[in-house]
Amino acid sequence: MNPLDLLPSELGPRTFALVAGVEKYKISHHWNLRGPARDALRFARWLTGPGGVPPGHVRLLLSPLDDPDTLDWSASAGLEALRGTHRPATEANTKSVLFDELPACDGDLLVIFWAGHGYTEPRRGDLMLPSADAGPGQILHLNLDSALRWWRSSLVKREVFRYQAALVDACRVDAPREARWNFGANDYGGGATVPGRRQFRLYASREGEAARNDAERGAGRFTEELLAELGERQVHEAVSGLAETARSIHRTFLGLRARGEGWQLPQFVVDRNWDASSFLDDDVPGLAPPRAGRLDQSAWDGLGALFEGRDLPRCAYEAYLWAFKAAGCAAPARGGLPGDSLLEVAQDLDERHGGPGGMPLAVPFVRFLAEQGAAGDERWAARVRDWVRATRERLGLPALPPPPPPARKTALHVRLEAPPGGEDGFLARMWLRREATELIWESEGEPVRLDAVRDALVRHLGAVAKAWGADAEAGRLSGAVERIEFHVPYELLDLDFDQWQVPRGPGGRTRPLGVVYQVVVRCPQEREDTGAEWRGKWRWLWAQGGRHPDAVRVVADADADDGLGMELGAGAAPACVLAHTRTGARTSTVVEAVLEGGVPVALWHRAPAPTRPGRSGGAGGAGTDGFAGDLLALLAPAGEDGRATDPGALDVLALPARVRAVRLAAAVAGAGAPVGDRRQPPGGDRLVLLWDDPDDTLILRSLA
Template sequence: MRVSHRADSLAERTYALVVGVESYDVSSDWRLPGAAHDAVGFARWLTGSGQVPPVNLRLFLSPLAGADLPYTDGLPEHQPATEANIKRALLSDLPSCDGDVLWIYWAGHGYVNRIGDPLLPYADASAASISNLNLGSALRRWRSDSVSRRRFRSQVALIDACRVDQRLAPNLQFEETSYREGPRIDGREQFVLYAARPGEVARNRAARQSGLFTRTLLDRLEGLSVAESIGRLTDIVQEIQSDFEELHRNGQSRQTPSFEIRRGWKDSATFTEPASEDGAPRLDQTAWNQLAILAREQRLPSCAQDAYRWAFEACRCAAPLAGGLPEGGLTEIVRDLDDRQGRPGSPLALLFVRYLAAHAQDRQWGVRLDRWVEDTRLRLGALPVPPAPELPKEPAALHVHLARAPLEGTGYLVRIWRYRGGFTSEWESGTSLLLSTARGEVSERIAALVEKYADADPEGSEPDIERIEFHIPRELIDEEFESWAVPAGPEDSSELMGVLFEVVVRCPDERRGVARQKWRAKWRSFEGQGRGGWGAPGVDGSLPVWLLSEQEVPDNLAGLLQATDFPVCVLAPVDPARLSDVLKAVHTSGVPVAVWRRGGPPESAAGDLATALAASGDQIDLRNLPNTVRKLRIAAGGTQPSDRSWGHPLALLWDDPNRRPEPRQLKSTPDSAVPADRLRP
C-alpha cells in the first residue's frame, strides 16, 4: 500500500548502490560469509516496503564460490563487486541520474587511513596492491559540484564493515585513492552510519550468514517506506545504538554503531531537522582561565586515559583512532576535547573533567574540579553532566622478592608481601634458600595465603588475589616462574602458577642511575595509553609497542628505546642468545613492559606474537596485558614442549615504579604471617 503521492515520488527518485563482498582475490583468509546475503536483504527492503523501483538499484555481489544466495527475484541482475564496476556506477552512472536521494550500502571488509577515511577493498583487489573505494573521498565528491547541484540533495550511507587502522596492518599495501572533490554545494546533506566506531571491528556471524549490524538495521527498517525511514533516521540510529548497548551488556557484542551528519537535514522537508545546532558549546575564556589554575595545582592523574575514553562513551561519540591520550597536560587534553565538541549540549571537556574530579586522590582538588564543571555548564547552558562511574575494585596481588643472600654464592633470601591499597608483609624466609627449595616453599606459602584470605572473607566483599609479581635479580630472568606448581584442590593436586594467576616478573634493581628517571617517564606515558598498535624500531617512536625480530634488533637498541616517551612495551620474539642484550636495553632505557617466549621464537613470523596479544586483531590492550598473557597460557595448556606455537610459555616483564614495597634489609629470622599448620605438608 502506498503511503502518499509524495512518498511515491520520493521512492521513484531514490537511487542506490548496494555492495556485498564475501570473496576476495587478496587471500582465501579474507572470506566473509554473509556479506552478499546482507546486501541482498537490504536490496529487498529497498524494493519492497521501501518502494524503490528495482531499475534504480546498482547491485554488486561477490559471494563465496558455491554459496546459495537468498531469494533474488524482482531484484536487478547483479554484477561482481570489482573496482571497475563499482567506480563506473558510483562516479559516472549514478551522478548522471535525475534523483533526489542516494543510498549507499556496503557489506565487506573495511579499514581507515591516517586521516580517518574508510577504505573498502574491492573483490578483485590483489595482495600486491589492495585496490579500494576511499569512501571518505567519494562522499566529499558527492557533496561537491562534481554532482549536479539540483540532484541528490540527500544522501545516506550505511557501512557494515570494520574500521581498523590500516597502519596496524603493515603487511597490506593499500592503494592511495582519491577522487575529484570540487566546491561544496550548499544545502546538500549526508547521513553516514557505520557498524562500528573507528578502531573497532564489526562482528560477522558466519553461521547465520549475516553481519550483526545489518540484521539489527533491517529489523528496525522492516515495514518502513523510504520516506518514513528517512524521516526517522536519527530515531532509528538511536534505537540501533540501544540494541547494541543491550548486546554489549550481555557480552554478545563489542562494537558500537556510530553516525556522522553533514549539514543536518534542514533543507529537505522529508528529513527531520535536529533539535539544536550540530556540536556542543565551546568553552569560554572564564573556563580556560580557571582551568589553567587547576592544572598548575596537580600533575595529570593516572586515570586520565580512563576519563578520556569515558567522555566519548558517555557522549555516545566515536573516539579517535589512536588508543592513547593527546600529548600534553590537562589543558592540552581539554583543548583537544573542546575541538571535538561532542553532542549538542554535552561538551566532551566537561565529561572528562567530571571523571577526573570523581577519582582524584586529592579530594580537595577533586571538589574544585567539580565546581569548575558545574560553573562552566551553567554559563554555557549545557545539559546536566552525569556522574562518573565507580572504579572497579583493584584485585589483590602477592609480591615475591628474591634477593641474592650476602656472602653466599647460591642462595636467595625470600620475602612475600600482599598488596591491597598498600603493602603488608606476610612472610620472610629468614635464611637463604636454594632456588630449587624456594620453588616449593613459595608455592606452598602462596596457596596458604590465598586460602587464609578466602576464609577470612566468606561474603567475597574484598577482591581476590589474582596476580603474583616476582621481584628478581636479572640473573633469574630465565626462571619459568609461571610454570611453578601451586597446591590446588585435593591433597596431591597442583596447577601451574601461570594458569591460576597473572604472573609477571620485575627487575627494579636494574633501573639505576639515569634509567630510573626514564623508567618513571615511560610509565607515565604507559598510564596514558589504553590500546596501541605496534611497529618496528625507529628514531621517531610514534607507536607504544615495538616489535623486534631476529633481523631487526639494532645495535643501538637502548638509545632508540629511550629517545622518546614511546615505546612503553617491547615484544621480543628473538633467540635466547639475543634476548639478554634486548632485556638489558629494555632496563637501561626505562621501558617498563616486555613480552617474550621462553626458549626463543617459534618457526613462524615475528608478527604472530603481536597478533596473539591483540584480542581484536588490530591493537594491544596494554593495561590488560597480564590478563591477556594468562589467557594465552590457559589456552595453550595442552601443548607439548616441542610445540613451536605462540602459546605457552610466555614471559611478561611488568615493572610499575609506583608499586614497590618499601626496601629494607630482610630479617635474619623468619617472621611468617601464615601459621605453619596452614601450610600443606
C-alpha cells in the same frame, strides 16, 4: 514541495549503482568478518527486484570469506543475472566502476552501498573503506568523501546524476596511527561544484563509533534495519522517502541504546532532503540524543589555572570513562584518551552529547581527578573540589555520586639477586603488598637454591590463604593473593616460574603456579639507566587506559636489529612489545631492546625445553621448531566473528589476567592430551610476561 515531485517518476530505469561487500582482506585474517558480502547481495536483490533497477545498471563487487558460489543467488532473477558479472572488491575494480564506468552512463540517480570495515582519516575525517587487496605495506582503500566530492563536480556531465545517495554499513573509528598501518592518501580531485546536484549520505555509525555486525547470522545491524524500511518499495518511492527512512532507523537505534542492546547511532552526514530543506533529527522532539550542558567562561578560567603544567595522571582514562557513567550516557567505543593534556580531554567532553540530566561531562571528570588524580598533592585536590562545588552551584547542577575507590589487589613479590661473591644460589626476599608492604621472608644474606625459594613461596602462600580465610569468616575481606611478581636478574627472565608446581586440592595434587595465580617477571637491575623513559611510558599507558592504538608494538624477526632499543625509547609509545620472533637469538635481541627503550611491558614465548641461559644466550625464546604461533591471536579479544582483532584492541592493563587465562586454557586442553594435540592452545604454557610497574616497586637496594 513534496520530494516525490522532485525526482523523475521512472527513476528505476534511470538508476545506476555500485554495491560492494568486503569480508576477506589480504592484510590479515584478523580483519576478516562474516556478513558484508551477504548484506551487499541482499541490497542488490532489493535494487534489481522491488526497486526496479535493471541488473545491467548494478556494478556488484564482492569479496566473501568463502567461494562466491556458496552465496544464495537464487533469491531473484536479478541476482541470477548478477552472478556472472560480479567482480572482487579490489581498489582497482572500485576505481574503475566509480571513475570510469558509471560516469559514462546516462542516469538520474547514483546509489553507492558499501559494507565492510571503515576508518576515518585523521586530518580531514574522510571515511576510508579498505578494499579486499588492502595489504600491510599499503592499505588500499576507497576514500568515500573524496569520491563524493568528485561526483558533485563538473567532471561528471552536468545533465546526469543529479541525485546521489551513499549508504554505508561500516565502522567510523580512527585509522590506526601505528606506522605499519599505511593508508597513504587518496584524493581524487575534481572540477567545479555543480549547483543543484544533491547528495544524501547515511552512515551506520557516528565518528569514533563501531558498527555492529552479527557474524553468526551474517548480517549488519544497520543493513537489517535499512532493508526492513525499504521493504518492497520501488526506487522512486524509497529514495524520495530516504529522509524519513533515516529518521525511522535512527529511532530504532535509539530504542536499542535505551534498552542497553546497542550503542551505535546512524548519522545523517548531509542533513538535507532532496528539496534542499533540513531534516536534522534535532528538529524532532525526543529523537535527538540529549545534549549535555556546557561549561561557562568562569569554569574554563578555573580549569586553565588548575591544569596548567599538570601531566595526565595515572587515573585519567578511568576518570574519562566515569564521566560518561556518572552523566548516564554511553562512552565512545574507541579506546584511549582524545588528547594529550587534561584541557584537551575536558574540551572533548564539553563538546559531546550527554545524559538526560544536563550534566556537563567535564564536571564528573574533574570530580574523579580530585579524588584519585592528586598523587599526594592534597592542596591541589582541595582546589579541584572547590572548582567542582562552585561550578555546580553556579550552573545549578545536580549532585554527583562519589567516584569508585581504586581497585585493591594483593600481590606477593619475590626478589632474586645473584650473590656478589659468585656463590651458587641466589639472595632472596619476599614481601606482600596490600594496603601496605609487609616483608614476609628473606634468605638473610645467605644464597639459597631456587627449590628453597619455591618451598618458601608455597609456605607463605598457604599462610596468606589461611589468614584471608579467617578474615573472610570474620567479615573482613583483606584480599587473597592475585598476582606473584618475580624480580629477577636478566639471566633468569626466561626461567619457567609460571610452571613451578604448587599444592592444589586433596591427595597431594599440584598445579602450575601460573594456572593458579597471575605470574609475571620483572627486571629491576636493568631499569637504572632508563628510569625516565620507563616511568614516562608507564604513566602514559595508564593515562590512556591501556588501550591506545599506539600502545602495543608487534616486533617480528625483521625488526630485531641493533637500533630497535633506541627506536622503542624515542617516545611515550609503545609501552608494550609482543615479540613475535621465531628464534632464541632474535627474542634475546628484542628483550634487550625492550629494556634499553624503557618499555615496561613485554611478552614472548619461552623455549619448549627451558634452560638457565647466560647473558650471552639472551633471554631465550622459542626455537624455530618450537615457535608457538601468533601472540596477538592468543591475547587480543575476539571480534564478533570469533577471530582476534588488531593490536589497538588489546587491553594492555588486563594482560596479567589474560595471560593467566591463556595458561589455564593450555593446561586444561593439555591434560591427558598427547603432545602436539592441535586442540591445545599453541604456546599458552610457554608465555613469559615482563610487567615492570614503577609505581609498585621497592628501592633498588642490593640484598647483599
